[in-house]
Amino acid sequence: MRRHLLMSAALILLAAGPACSAKTGSRPVDPATALQMRLLTLDTHLDTPASLAFPGWSITDAHTVQDDYTQVDLPRMKRGGLDGGFWAIYTPQGPLDPESTRKARDFAVMRGVAIREMVAAHPDSFALASRAADAAAIKASGKRVVYLSIENAWPLGDDPTLLRSFYAMGVRISGFAHFRTNQFADSSTDAARWDGLSPLGVQLLAEMNRLGVVPDLSHSSDRALDDALRLSKAPIILTHSGCKAVLDHPRNIDDAHLKALAAQGGVIQINSVYVKAMKQSAEREAALKAFEAKYPEDKRVTAAERKDMLAARHAIDAQYPEARAGFEDVMANLLHAIKVAGVEHVGIGLDWDGGGGVTGLEDIVDLPKLTAALLAAGYSEADVAKIWSGNVLRVLAAAEAEAAKEQTAGS
Ligand SMILES: [Zn+2]
Known part of the structure; x- marks a missing residue:
């Protein structure tokens, strides 16, 4: 997770390219990101x-x-x-x-x-x-x-x-x-x-x-x-x-x-x-099945239910990491x-x-x-x-x- 956060931060800098051009002395945007923004x-x-x-x-x-x-x-x-x-x-x-x-x-x-x-x-x-x-x-x-x-x-x-x-x-x-x-x-x-x-x-x-x-x-x-x-x-x-x-x-x-x-x-x-x-672990599969039974994807949830739902999902991912x-x-x-x-x-x-x-x-x-x-x-x-x-x-x-x-x- 931490690695991802660092990587995202690097991309934010790259994506901000045109705003911090070579003129200002900051790093110019890379060609792929510039193309992504243009296309x-x-x-x-x-x-x-x-x-x-x-x-x-x-x-x-x-x-x-x-x-x-x-x-x-x-x-x-x-x-x-x-x-x-x-x-x-x-x-x-x-x-x-x-x-x-x-x-x-x-x-x-x-x-x-x-x-x-x-x-x-x-x-x-x-x-x-x-x-x-x-x-x-x-x-x-x-x-x-x-x-x-x-x-x-x-x-x-x-x-x-x-x-x-x-x-x-x-x-x-x-x-x-x-x-x-x-x-x-x-x-x-x-x-x-x-x-x-x-x-x-x-x-x-x-x-x-x-x-x-x-x-x-x-x-x-x-x-x-x-x-x-x-x-x-x-x-x-x-x-x-x-x-x-x-x-x-x-x-x-x-x-x-x-x-x-x-x-x-x-x-x-x-x-x-x-x-x-x-291949996911049997424990992860079982935990996700129970999660989906409790929170069907078409169920409308309240703010409190959504908070509980996210906490439950984070707990599953921490305990049984996804392959x-x-x-x-x-x-x-x-x-x-x-x-x-x-x-x-x-x-x-x-x-x-x-x-x-x-x-x-x-x-x-x-x-x-x-x-x-x-x-x-x-x-x-x-x-x-x-x-x-x-x-x-x-x-x-x-x-x-x-x-x-x-x-x-x-x-
Ligand atoms: Zn589909």
């Missing part, structure tokens, strides 16, 4: 909206991962050079009965409202983006970019046209399933029920194409990805996934799928969760994906505030290290710009073009 940088899977529900927690305050386990806030976006991204409406999968599904719909609507309220409360710092071209304009205005996305489409129930309401709210990427198979698709981490996308999932995919929402197949099964690659009229995204060749895990995809995704014009955004095989992957494991996935799919088809979606973060890449303050490692690996500034936002925005623009075409044809 348009978007992460395609921010679970940060979950933090907005914490009592007393504000996106404009500075927090630390050591203190409250959060990884994204406005001060850290500035320090780490993250312009924004896709802020997820994530709903943990529950039972597929009508009442649970209605509750999930309400939960998802309210999470979308919370994201919009964050923007409305801080209009000088954040701006909603709805078109691919908006992101650069928002950066130029000195604000942070907020696109909305859906992780787990379960809240849509049996009506794919409900996606229109979420589109109106700002959603431009939507997944199908999460950890468990649902009405739209088989999950990569659950038993198959549909052999890919369900008939309703195929309807949802068509609705995405019609609206201009990018289909996200992270978490869905390989067969669901195959269906989406075959049926979608616009490119596919994997907003936070990894490479099976580096870590053989159901959440990751093999080289054949990487190539098929690239051939279809799509993009894989590299996560920092499934990057290396890690952690490292920065080099994230880079191994990133470089492999680029090698196989090509630099036009890879981006960044590290799953911040959703389980992401490794030793050496603890929160978004560490992001310039990714840019430095890409430059060190021989990639040009133009390549790094594509990885940080160019590729995902190309995919979003293609979704817009397909929607315009279908809506013209249909009118």
